[in-house]
Amino acid sequence: xxDACPGVPLIELxxxxxxxxxxxxxxxxxxxxxxxxxxxxxxxxxxxKSTLIKGIVGLMRPLAGTLRIAGGARRGLAWLPQAADLxxxxxxxxxxxxxxxxxxxxxxxxxxxxxxxxxxxxxxxxVGLVGEAGRIVGSLSGGQMQRALFARLMLQxxxxxxxxxxxxxxxxxxxxxxxxxxxxxxxxxxxVVAVLHDLALVRRHFGQTLLLAxxxxxxxxxxxxxxxxxxxxxxxxxxxxx
Amino acid sequence: MTALDWxxxxxxxxxxxxxxxxxxxxxxxxxxxxxxxxxxxxxSLMGDAMSHAILPGVAAGFLLAGLSLGxxxxxxxxxxxxxxxxxxxxxxxxxxxxxxxxxxxxxxxxGLGVLLVSLRGSNMxxxxxxxxxxLGLDDAALLLVTGAASATLLTMAALYRVxxxxxxxxxxxxxxxxxxxxxxxxxxxxxxxxLVAGFxxxxxxxxxxMMMLPAAAARFWLPTVAAQIVLAAALGVAAGIAGLLVxxxxxxxxxxAIILAAGAIYLASVACGPQGGLLHGLAxxxxxxxx
Numbered sequence: 001x002x003d004a005c006p007g008v009p010l011i012e013l014x015x016x017x018x019x020x021x022x023x024x025x026x027x028x029x030x031x032x033x034x035x036x037x038x039x040x041x042x043x044x045x046x047x048x049k050s051t052l053i054k055g056i057v058g059l060m061r062p063l064a065g066t067l068r069i070a071g072g073a074r075r076g077l078a079w080l081p082q083a084a085d086l087x088x089x090x091x092x093x094x095x096x097x098x099x100x101x102x103x104x105x106x107x108x109x110x111x112x113x114x115x116x117x118x119x120x121x122x123x124x125x126x127v128g129l130v131g132e133a134g135r136i137v138g139s140l141s142g143g144q145m146q147r148a149l150f151a152r153l154m155l156q157x158x159x160x161x162x163x164x165x166x167x168x169x170x171x172x173x174x175x176x177x178x179x180x181x182x183x184x185x186x187x188x189x190x191x192v193v194a195v196l197h198d199l200a201l202v203r204r205h206f207g208q209t210l211l212l213a214x215x216x217x218x219x220x221x222x223x224x225x226x227x228x229x230x231x232x233x234x235x236x237x238x239x240x241x242x
Numbered sequence: 243m244t245a246l247d248w249x250x251x252x253x254x255x256x257x258x259x260x261x262x263x264x265x266x267x268x269x270x271x272x273x274x275x276x277x278x279x280x281x282x283x284x285x286s287l288m289g290d291a292m293s294h295a296i297l298p299g300v301a302a303g304f305l306l307a308g309l310s311l312g313x314x315x316x317x318x319x320x321x322x323x324x325x326x327x328x329x330x331x332x333x334x335x336x337x338x339x340x341x342x343x344x345x346x347x348x349x350x351x352x353g354l355g356v357l358l359v360s361l362r363g364s365n366m367x368x369x370x371x372x373x374x375x376x377l378g379l380d381d382a383a384l385l386l387v388t389g390a391a392s393a394t395l396l397t398m399a400a401l402y403r404v405x406x407x408x409x410x411x412x413x414x415x416x417x418x419x420x421x422x423x424x425x426x427x428x429x430x431x432x433x434x435x436x437l438v439a440g441f442x443x444x445x446x447x448x449x450x451x452m453m454m455l456p457a458a459a460a461r462f463w464l465p466t467v468a469a470q471i472v473l474a475a476a477l478g479v480a481a482g483i484a485g486l487l488v489x490x491x492x493x494x495x496x497x498x499a500i501i502l503a504a505g506a507i508y509l510a511s512v513a514c515g516p517q518g519g520l521l522h523g524l525a526x527x528x529x530x531x532x533x
Contacts, residue, residue: 058419079417090282090410091467100407103418108403136465 010035010073010160010191011056016241018048018055018067024063025051026212031219033160033208035142036069038182039193040202040222043234049195050082052212054241073105078158082102082165083145088138092117094148095133101155103116123151126181150178161185167201179205197228250481252490261379262486265443265501267389269452270478272391273436275398275471277457278431282409282467286454287341293437294348297355300438300446303372305362314481318438319431325351346366355446374445374497376486383442390439394432403424406467444497451501452478459508463514477507 009032017027026048033039044222054060055078056067069077095233111151124130127147132140140148146166153161166182167175183205196202202209202222209225211217214235218225225232252259266420280289299317325347332347333340358370360449363456375383398405408422415422433453440449456477460470485500 054413057413059413059416077417079414081411085413086411087282087409090406091461091465091470092406093466096466097410100414101406101414102413107419108401108421112507126332136284 006053009033010070012066013062014066016067017063018060019058019063019109020051022063024048026216027064028215029034029065029210029212030216031210033191034100034195035191036186036189037208038186038206039194039208039210040206041193041195041212042197042199042202042226043217046214047212048214049212049236050164050239053079053164058163073160073162076159076174078153078156078161080149080163080166082154082168083142083149084165086137088145090137092137093133093136094129094135095120095124096142097137098129098148098151098155098212101152104156119155120151122209123154126154127151128177130187143171145172146170146178152183154181158190160191161193161214165195166198166210167196167198170186202226249489251350252487253533258276258377258379259486259490261384262376262496265376265379265384266452266482266486267479268384268388268391269436269443269449270456270482271475272387273440273449273453274456274460274474274478275431276394276429277437277453277455278460278467278471278474279405279409280433281457281461282348289335289433289437290450291325291344292322293434293446294352294355296322296351296434296437297371297446298351298358298365299355300441301355301358304371305358314438314441315435318434321351321355322430322434333406339470353530360425365476370445371441372445372447373495374441374443374448376500377489378494379442387439387443390435397428397432401428444500448497448501452481452502455504455508456481456499458512459504459515462511462517462519465517478504481507 012032013029015027016029018023018029019025019027026045029052041052043049051060055062056069057077060076062178069210081145099112099116099120102112102119106112106116117210121133124133127150129147129151132144132148135146137148146169150166153163161182163182166178170178179201180192182192194206196206203226206222208220209222211225211234212228214237218227218230253263263357277289280286296318297317299321300314301317303310303315303317325344329340329344329347329511332338332343336343338346356372359367404415404421404425408425412422436453437446437449440452443449444452456474457470459477460474464470464473480503482500484506485503486496488494488503489496511519513520514522
């Protein structure tokens with residue numbers, strides 16, 4: 001499904017550091033996300049998980065090291081921000097916000113045609129928000145907002161999905177439904193990277209894990225990364241775990 | 243005199259009233275939609291500060307080249323951007339916060355503008371710049387304000403999706419190919435252009451009222467941004483008509499009457515608007531509590 005050579009990672013980092021205003025929030029990241037892999041990014045609060053995701057998405061340049069994204073994949077990146085990154089008081093309907101997912105195809109000026117409208121309704125149907133389509137985003141609950149963001153992500157139809165705390169402030173029923181969507185996308189051959197706090201969930205569903213604590217603690221198969229030693233090292237970083 | 247006469251006769255009988263109506267309507271149609279986005283971006287006071295900041299540039303352009311959109315727009319843009327840049331620079335280099343340094347620079351700018359106008363013109367000129375000459379609009383002034391309103395509406399239609407996306411989720415827009423910073427600059431230029439164009443109609447001090455008051459009022463009536471834009475423009479036009487009529491029948495100065503009419507609409511909206519208005523909030527308190 002992707003034009004990357006087998007064995008060559010889709011996204012590759014070499015001793016990369018990312019941060020704001022010249023101050024690194026996370027550094028020493030070396031490794032790659034293989035095409036079709038499913039990776040969890042875990043670590044204590046302030047470990048630089050969101051910063052790393054934002055760096056890969058292109059919201060900032062690496063402060064040091066290199067970030068290489070396989071040709072063509074840059075346009076195929078889709079990002080699910082934390083709900084707090086949005087202005088939820090903005091007066092827009094759920095339908096319109098989800099329709100933003102078509103931006104790469106429609107852009108600022110092209111017509112939003114019948115096919116795109118159809119896709120928008122399908123996405124709303126899959127996350128169970130058809131009945132809320134006409135509501136203002138500010139009136140949604142935390143779980144409904146997250147479902148709407150998933151619908152927008154679906155509309156982007158990207159090969160690489162980067163999700164920042166997709167299950168934060170979400171009830172367990174919604175989390176299960178959204179997790180099933182993630183697994184389905186992974187089964188379709190898409191590359192999934194998700195920032196997560198729930199280590200049990202990571203062990204159950206994610207083949208790869210990147211453990212951060214302001215730096216890279218470990219990156220590899222989940223069973224080899226989430227060891228007591230690595231977790232203690234991450235906890236031992238001068239920041240609070242969860 | 244019937245109510246219809248009261249409303250229609252002043253405009254039917256006097257050319258200057260028809261010109262004033264066209265001028266205020268154009269100012270409302272251009273400025274109020276911009277105001278909706280200023281409210282949504284939490285930049286309401288920015289418009290006010292800008293109207294002061296552009297005064298010396300507009301005055302310099304006016305005194306050097308007369309009533310020329312190009313000269314006044316250029317002058318207003320130069321001083322407006324200079325104030326924004328200097329305020330940002332001071333906020334970055336010193337412990338003074340950005341809002342305080344912004345206030346300091348736009349007050350300096352206002353002083354400089356008043357000085358420039360009084361140096362070259364009479365007191366009458368100064369009053370005209372500050373409070374407008376809505377009852378004495380000539381062809382050039384009308385063309386200026388209608389041209390600016392047309393350009394504003396067309397540009398906003400073209401940039402509408404980018405402006406909405408930039409407000410709602412700027413990170414998403416940047417990750418999807420960007421254009422947000424560019425649209426923001428165009429938006430600020432439109433704000434300055436409307437302040438410049440409106441100054442013949444309402445004066446530099448009052449024109450911001452046409453930008454902010456209808457926009458803030460519309461927010462209390464309708465839930466979506468598109469509907470708020472249409473309503474804000476309509477409320478602005480209504481305030482213009484009401485203000486002109488009050489000014490005509492009771493022999494009051496027109497420009498403050500128009501802004502006060504817009505203010506009355508705003509206060510009524512705060513009280514009665516269904517989208518979070520005070521009375522509505524009281525009536526729905528129990529329900530909202532348990533939702």
